[in-house]
Every structure is written in C-alpha cells, then in structure tokens.
Amino acid sequence: MVEVALRHRFDHPGAWRSSRRDGFTLDVAFAAPPRGVTALFGPSGCGKSTILAAVAGLLRPQSGRVALDGAVLLDTAAGICLPPERRRCGVVFQDARLFPHLSVETNLRYGLRRAPRDAEGPGFEEVVALLGIGHLLARRPAGLSGGERQRVALGRALLARPRLLLMDEPLAALDAARRTEVLPFLARLRDAARQPILYVTHALEEVDALADHLVLLEAGRVLAEGAATEIAARTDLPLASRRDAGVLLDCTVLAAPGGGLARLGFPGGELVTTLHPGAPGTRLRVRLRARDVAVAVAEPHGISTQNVLRATLATITPAGEPLEVFLRLDVGPSQVLARITRDSLERLALRPGMPVWALVKAVTFDHRVAAAAAAPP
Structure with missing residues (x-):
C-alpha cells in the first residue's frame, strides 16, 4: 500500500509546474492499493504533478509522510527524507527523456543496470515483448515516433525494477493517434x-x-477517492457535470461480431455493440454515458434500439441543470445512470422502487481495453 499525506504552500508562482499561482496550498491525504493503477485526476493546476514530485523525492514538502508497504520514504515530523535514488521509484514523464546518443537497447539496459541486484522483476526479453519494441532495439530515439519513445521510456523504468511506478501524464504530449497506440501497452x-x-x-x-x-x-x-467504477457513478462530484458523465461497466466479450454486432456480458445483463472489441473472453471497460440512456415504464416493442435492460429505479438526484435529473438504475448488481428532464420525470410519474427499462443505443459505447489478453477458455 502507498500512503501519502502532504502539505505544502507555494508563495511564489512557478515553484512547481503544476502550481503556478501565488498562495497555492497543497493539502492531501490518500492511500493507494498495493497493486494496480491509482489515477490522480483533476484539472491542470490542482496539484497532481506536485504530489508525484514529493513521492519521488524531487520536491521536499513542508510537512508530510509517504510510506510504501510500511517502509517510510518521507516523514517530516521524524526528520526522515530519503533521497530519490533510495526510494526506488520509476518515473515516466510527458517527454520520454531517453539518452539521444544511445540505441533503444542501450537505453533499456541502462534501466536494468540501475536495478538492485536482489530486486525481483521482469527480465529484458519479457519487457521488450510486453511493450512490443523488439523491432526498435537498434534504433536511436530520434528515429522513433512519440508513441514509440514513450513505450521505450516505460520499458526503461520497469527494468529498473522499482517498488513504485510514477507516471506524470505520459500521453499528454502525444496526438490522438499515438495515444490510441500506447494505451493498450499501458x-x-x-x-x-x-x-x-x-x-x-x-x-x-x-x-x-x-x-x-x-x-x-x-x-x-x-474531493473523493475509491474504486474508479464507484467514483464514476457518483452524482455529487464535479465529474457528474461533464457531458460524458456516466458509469463504467467491466465487460467480457461473449461473442465476436455476427451480423456486425458483438455481445458483451456484465454482471446483471448483456449489451450489443457495432464495434469490434476483440475475441470472445476479452475483458473491456465500457463507459455508458448518462445522456445516452433513456427510460421506459413499460417494456418497449417494435423499436430499433437493441439494448433494452430491465432495471429498478433506485434514486433520483439533481443533475446540476435546473431542468434535469439523474436516475440511478439497478440492473442486477450493476448500476446505470440516466440523465432525463424533469418534464419526463413528472410525465412518467417516476419514483424510487418502480421497475423500468433502460434503453441504450449500441453506437454510443466508449470501449477501453481493460486487459490485453483474452481470458482462458
């Protein structure tokens, strides 16, 4: 587990690149699970990169504590502040920061040389295969695309066998095509x-x-911390005001496209999509936008929409706009959000506890690969 508690005030703009305003104060505390990705999310200038700098030892906060699996990296009250090289954090920045005069292979092996002798971790060949960079080993960074450079930077950080990986907006400098290229490798x-x-x-x-x-x-x-799927579904947070507000569903491909459609299973139901999410067994995460979900109080017939989910209306909450509300719908153990007008709420006489049907158009699904490998048969 990663435990972070930091307080730092910047009295002059430009003290750190994410905190350029006079009087900016960072005051945060959170705990990250021992495995997986913990995303620090928020608008520019909210302190995300400052937190990473303090964890890595690149910034010493005025007060705070950082611990990794019980090992203290920073404790200002106790006078503990390990230097960056002793923290064993692998850092990946927006720019790859590769050595321009070295080949890809030599850049990667530089990371491997920095790994402690007794540290466990993936080997050179495993990392190269994982990131799909075997064909790049003889090249120099100048001959790589932005996406390729970031994949090499990821490999170098991983080969150093860190106890903690820190990624500071590694895709921010890439165009949409390169971000799409790198995301599956991440x-x-x-x-x-x-x-x-x-x-x-x-x-x-x-x-x-x-x-x-x-x-x-x-x-x-x-503002909040927790499982990404739980935070996404909360209507009391700023995320709910976004046009793409909605829930995240962890799905599994049940059948490859047939007649142009693929079936996705999730706890409580199935969805169909016109997109091509992968072979059966592939796991994906789907963002189901609240504005793309309609409701009916009777089972609909004779409509083109193929995704009709039987649900129970759980709660009705304000949507930020005076003329709209959020409906939280229970679809088995899963939850779906619908954003409708107050006029529809009154016209349909919707109330918590009543059965409804959620209607979703297949073309509205946003697919994000949650695991590259298909599940075993």
Whole structure:
C-alpha cells in the first residue's frame, strides 16, 4: 500500500509546474492499493504533478509522510527524507527523456543496470515483448515516433525494477493517434506490473482505460477517492457535470461480431455493440454515458434500439441543470445512470422502487481495453 499525506504552500508562482499561482496550498491525504493503477485526476493546476514530485523525492514538502508497504520514504515530523535514488521509484514523464546518443537497447539496459541486484522483476526479453519494441532495439530515439519513445521510456523504468511506478501524464504530449497506440501497452504493463502505479492525468479516457483506484483532486484538495467504477457513478462530484458523465461497466466479450454486432456480458445483463472489441473472453471497460440512456415504464416493442435492460429505479438526484435529473438504475448488481428532464420525470410519474427499462443505443459505447489478453477458455 502507498500512503501519502502532504502539505505544502507555494508563495511564489512557478515553484512547481503544476502550481503556478501565488498562495497555492497543497493539502492531501490518500492511500493507494498495493497493486494496480491509482489515477490522480483533476484539472491542470490542482496539484497532481506536485504530489508525484514529493513521492519521488524531487520536491521536499513542508510537512508530510509517504510510506510504501510500511517502509517510510518521507516523514517530516521524524526528520526522515530519503533521497530519490533510495526510494526506488520509476518515473515516466510527458517527454520520454531517453539518452539521444544511445540505441533503444542501450537505453533499456541502462534501466536494468540501475536495478538492485536482489530486486525481483521482469527480465529484458519479457519487457521488450510486453511493450512490443523488439523491432526498435537498434534504433536511436530520434528515429522513433512519440508513441514509440514513450513505450521505450516505460520499458526503461520497469527494468529498473522499482517498488513504485510514477507516471506524470505520459500521453499528454502525444496526438490522438499515438495515444490510441500506447494505451493498450499501458494496460498490458498495468496487468504485468508487480508494483503499484501512481498515474497523473487530466484525461478521462485514460482513467477509463487504466485506473483501478481514483483520487479526484481540485485546488490542492482530495474531493473523493475509491474504486474508479464507484467514483464514476457518483452524482455529487464535479465529474457528474461533464457531458460524458456516466458509469463504467467491466465487460467480457461473449461473442465476436455476427451480423456486425458483438455481445458483451456484465454482471446483471448483456449489451450489443457495432464495434469490434476483440475475441470472445476479452475483458473491456465500457463507459455508458448518462445522456445516452433513456427510460421506459413499460417494456418497449417494435423499436430499433437493441439494448433494452430491465432495471429498478433506485434514486433520483439533481443533475446540476435546473431542468434535469439523474436516475440511478439497478440492473442486477450493476448500476446505470440516466440523465432525463424533469418534464419526463413528472410525465412518467417516476419514483424510487418502480421497475423500468433502460434503453441504450449500441453506437454510443466508449470501449477501453481493460486487459490485453483474452481470458482462458
């Protein structure tokens, strides 16, 4: 487990790149699980990168404590502040920061040379295969695309066999095509990593694709933390005001496209999609946007929408807009959000506890690969 509690005030702008305002104060406390990705998510300037710098030892906060599996990296009250090289944190920045005069292979082996002799972790060949960079080994960084450079940077950090991986918006400098290229490799790395990962981002699609745990930040404070699927479904947080607000469903491909459609199973039901999410057994996470879900009080017939889910209306909450509300729908053990007008709420006489049907168009699904490998048969 990663335990973080930090307090630091910046009296001058530019003291750290994510905190450029006079009087900015970071005051946070959270705990990250011992495995998987913990995403630090929030708008620019909320303190995400400052937290990573303090954990890595690149910034000494005025007060705080950082511990990894019980080992104290920082405790200002006790006078403990390990230097960065003793913290064994692998850091990946927005820019790959590879050695330009060295080949890809030599860059990677530099990370391996930094690993303690008794440290356990993946070997050179395993990392190269994991990140799909075998064909790049003889090249130099100048001959790589942005996405390829980031994959090499990830490999170098992993080969140092850190106890903790820190990623500071590693995809922010890439265009949409390169981000799409790198995301599946990040997912594979997450599943193969034997250490926790702190991942800084302000891109919700990266949270959807990678995050197991989510720390939601605003103006140097923690608004909420917990499982990414739970935080996404909360209507009392700023995430609910976004156009893409909705729930995350962990799905498994049940059948490959037939007649142009694929079936996805989730706890409580099935969905069909026109997209091609992978072979049967592939696990995915799907963002189901609240604005793309309609409700009916009687089972609909003779409609083009194929995703009709029997549900129970659990709660009705304000949606931020005066003329809209959120409906929380229980679909078996899973939850779905629908965003409708107050006029529809009154016209349909909707109330908690009543049975309803949730209607979702297949074309609205946002697919994010949650695991690269298909599940065993």
